[in-house]
Amino acid sequence: MGDIEGRPTVRLVAHCRRCGGWLLSPRSIAEGIGPTCAIRERAEQRAAVAPVELALFDIAA
Numbered sequence: 001m002g003d004i005e006g007r008p009t010v011r012l013v014a015h016c017r018r019c020g021g022w023l024l025s026p027r028s029i030a031e032g033i034g035p036t037c038a039i040r041e042r043a044e045q046r047a048a049v050a051p052v053e054l055a056l057f058d059i060a061a
């Protein structure tokens, strides 16, 4: 019985939260999003005047 998923939350690999692609660079992994998607996301956030605060760090689940 191997409990592979029973380890602490240490992510050596990650997926882009936007497109689901693999994140290869440490920076992208730390941000949880690929460089291209990060640019698009920032552009969208600037364009969208959202009255509600964006819970950017609520995606860790």
Ligand SMILES: [Zn+2]
Binding pocket: 016, 017, 018, 019, 020, 021, 033, 034, 036, 037
């Ligand atoms: Zn992406």
